[in-house]
Amino acid sequence: xxxxxxxxxxxxxxxxxxxxxxxxxxxxxxxxxxxxxxxxxxxxxxxxxxxxxxxxxxxxxxxxxxxxxxxxxxxxxxxxxxxxxxxxxxxxxxxxxxxxxxxxxxxxxxxxxxxxxxxxxxxxxxxxxxxxxxxxxxxxxxxxxxxxxxxxxxxxxxxxxxxxxxxxxxxxxxxxxxxxxxxxxxxxxxxxxxxxxxxxxxxxx
Numbered sequence: 001x002x003x004x005x006x007x008x009x010x011x012x013x014x015x016x017x018x019x020x021x022x023x024x025x026x027x028x029x030x031x032x033x034x035x036x037x038x039x040x041x042x043x044x045x046x047x048x049x050x051x052x053x054x055x056x057x058x059x060x061x062x063x064x065x066x067x068x069x070x071x072x073x074x075x076x077x078x079x080x081x082x083x084x085x086x087x088x089x090x091x092x093x094x095x096x097x098x099x100x101x102x103x104x105x106x107x108x109x110x111x112x113x114x115x116x117x118x119x120x121x122x123x124x125x126x127x128x129x130x131x132x133x134x135x136x137x138x139x140x141x142x143x144x145x146x147x148x149x150x151x152x153x154x155x156x157x158x159x160x161x162x163x164x165x166x167x168x169x170x171x172x173x174x175x176x177x178x179x180x181x182x183x184x185x186x187x188x189x190x191x192x193x194x195x196x197x198x199x200x201x202x203x204x205x
Contacts, residue, residue: 021047027089033081044081045074048096052077055100060169064108072107076100101179109164154201159194162187 021029032040056062056073065072080099084092152160161180165171171179177187 023090026092030081030084030089030092034084041078041081045077048077048093051093051097052100055097055104058104061104061108065104069104073100073104076103098179105164105169154197155194156190158190159197162190163194166191 029040029044033044052073053070056070061069076099077096080096084095086092155163162173162176165176165179166173173184173187173191177184180187
């Protein structure tokens with residue numbers, strides 16, 4: 001655990017790190033790591049390893065990214081170590097958790113979007129050599145992907161995001177509010193508007 005010297009006991013339960021080190025020690029390690037001190041880098045990696053593996057091995061992340069999930073998480077962590085320039089080092093552990101969590105989700109969304117775009121291009125290309133119709137399972141997946149694209153087309157970014165978190169990834173609305181640092185009312189409104197638009201789209205489809 002990375003424990004602030006003043007309030008270590010208060011924050012003990014929520015600390016993501018394996019080993020207990022003070023904020024002073026954390027600061028020294030980060031500064032040394034930014035000067036490419038390999039020993040400091042190794043100590044930081046060891047301290048944050050449980051958090052990084054936990055985020056990279058979430059079921060939906062692992063399923064979408066495979067081994068790249070863990071590699072990406074480490075890359076995000078090391079980039080954050082080298083770029084961190086805040087004066088409050090007690091904020092670093094929480095920032096690591098949030099940064100890795102959301103950047104992995106963004107990577108999953110980006111990968112899914114690229115896959116969907118490829119499917120749409122294939123379906124639109126009459127000269128495509130890919131025989132989608134020869135594989136019933138693949139054809140069904142492509143049709144589903146196309147339908148989802150059409151349904152999501154009329155949603156705003158915030159509406160898509162709240163549906164992705166609460167419907168696809170199974171977060172509660174309260175958890176989503178905490179992750180996004182927004183009020184329950186705002187998140188609820190985005191979700192309800194999104195669901196209403198999807199309902200109308202399905203009824204007219």
